[in-house]
Amino acid sequence: MQALTYQGATNVAVKEVDNPKVEQATDAVVRVTSAAICGSDLHMYDGRTEVETGKVLGHEIMGVIQEVGDGVKQLKPGDRVVLPFNIACGDCYNCVRGFTNACLTMNPQMAGAAYGYAGMGPYNGGQAGFVRVPFADFNALKLPGEAGDELERDFLMLADIFPTAWHACELADVQMGSSVAIYGAGPVGLLSIMSARLRGAAEIYCVDMIPTRLDKAREMGAIPINFKEGKPSEQIAALRHQSPLAEALRPGEEKRLEGVDCGIDAIGYQAHDFSDPQHEETQEVLEDLAAVILPTGHAGIIGVYMNDDPGGANEDLKQGIFKIPFGTFWAKGITIGTGQAPVKRYDEMLRDLIIGGQCRPGTIITHEAALEDAPEYYRRFDNREEGMIKVILHP
Ligand code: ZN
Ligand code: ZN
Numbered sequence: 001m002q003a004l005t006y007q008g009a010t011n012v013a014v015k016e017v018d019n020p021k022v023e024q025a026t027d028a029v030v031r032v033t034s035a036a037i038c039g040s041d042l043h044m045y046d047g048r049t050e051v052e053t054g055k056v057l058g059h060e061i062m063g064v065i066q067e068v069g070d071g072v073k074q075l076k077p078g079d080r081v082v083l084p085f086n087i088a089c090g091d092c093y094n095c096v097r098g099f100t101n102a103c104l105t106m107n108p109q110m111a112g113a114a115y116g117y118a119g120m121g122p123y124n125g126g127q128a129g130f131v132r133v134p135f136a137d138f139n140a141l142k143l144p145g146e147a148g149d150e151l152e153r154d155f156l157m158l159a160d161i162f163p164t165a166w167h168a169c170e171l172a173d174v175q176m177g178s179s180v181a182i183y184g185a186g187p188v189g190l191l192s193i194m195s196a197r198l199r200g201a202a203e204i205y206c207v208d209m210i211p212t213r214l215d216k217a218r219e220m221g222a223i224p225i226n227f228k229e230g231k232p233s234e235q236i237a238a239l240r241h242q243s244p245l246a247e248a249l250r251p252g253e254e255k256r257l258e259g260v261d262c263g264i265d266a267i268g269y270q271a272h273d274f275s276d277p278q279h280e281e282t283q284e285v286l287e288d289l290a291a292v293i294l295p296t297g298h299a300g301i302i303g304v305y306m307n308d309d310p311g312g313a314n315e316d317l318k319q320g321i322f323k324i325p326f327g328t329f330w331a332k333g334i335t336i337g338t339g340q341a342p343v344k345r346y347d348e349m350l351r352d353l354i355i356g357g358q359c360r361p362g363t364i365i366t367h368e369a370a371l372e373d374a375p376e377y378y379r380r381f382d383n384r385e386e387g388m389i390k391v392i393l394h395p
Helices: 041-045 152-159 161-171 187-198 211-219 232-242 244-248 253-258 284-292 326-332 343-355 371-382
Strands: 002-006 012-016 028-037 060-068 080-083 130-133 179-183 203-208 223-226 260-265 293-301 335-338 367-370 391-394
Touching: 002 371, 012 371, 028 152, 028 371, 041 371, 060 130, 060 152, 080 152, 152 161, 152 343, 161 187, 161 260, 161 293, 161 335, 161 343, 179 187, 179 232, 179 284, 187 203, 187 211, 187 260, 203 211, 203 232, 211 223, 223 232, 232 244, 232 253, 232 284, 244 253, 253 293, 260 284, 284 293, 284 326, 293 326, 367 371, 371 391
Parallel strands: 179 203, 179 260, 203 223, 260 293, 293 335, 367 391
Antiparallel strands: 002 012, 028 060, 028 130, 028 391, 060 080
């Protein structure tokens, strides 16, 4: 089969590789119909991880069951499925508590496994014709309809981006009536807007610098904030002070207008410098979150921070040591939530919302391409090409 493989920094190639097989009785092999390129794939593409050469990339995968082992009881060839990017056993201490993002048994290196990702176990990804799914009954979510139908793009978002955005809102404690600031109008940021609206947020701000992304954020129901025009926390406070809410507050409560209840970092460690966007500035988003989140608020840090970054600008950053205004977080009593989403916890609920017609997460997809064109799309996506928000590939 054809597969997109990592060949070194800024070098990926579509190569002919062996088809995956059923190796354990509980495995399935899925014929991939759609696989997305993720912003987090670019950390590997940029040479900012220790991913091994030759690895098949891609952790956002859907398709049709091709073959199952004897131990697979709930799925059969022909079933349409999407794969939560976390590979989990379903039985360990963390899995039974719902933390499939920290499965203890699937990755010899650390807790948590995934398809086609640096440090996440020996599993190949799904930017390929076929992919092997361990413990398929647990790790595949069944879907209605036919491959390539009108919900294909929406269902593909269940592999990572939509549940990840939902998890960001969980970490940030977005509730009915919450005010929310989301940093990043990439796929996770945009679907965080969608998730926050589904959860009943009253006011949503979304920070980015790329006009087409900010337009999309506005279209999805957020107030766009361009960080090139000044510190986001200050812009948000100024807008809050002008809001009709100001008239409704008791004396003293105007302090609520200084920021928001919930802050989401949907950018991660490769953030642009606010005042000099050509440069990377890893800590600025965390500093601004500390400024914008109100006392007793919550921060959801869903953007990726690596603990091992060969491209880090200094010795601390190479080891994932970030300078954050911890005193501010503490003084405000802000709760900080971090880490990968336990996709399975939310995936059936989000699937049912899509089936019920309550949301169309696939509307963030801007480009579709054939697998053989993947290297070109990695390059263009990595260059943050204007208008390119989410790319999906069809093997
Ligand atoms: Zn992803
Ligand atoms: Zn487990």
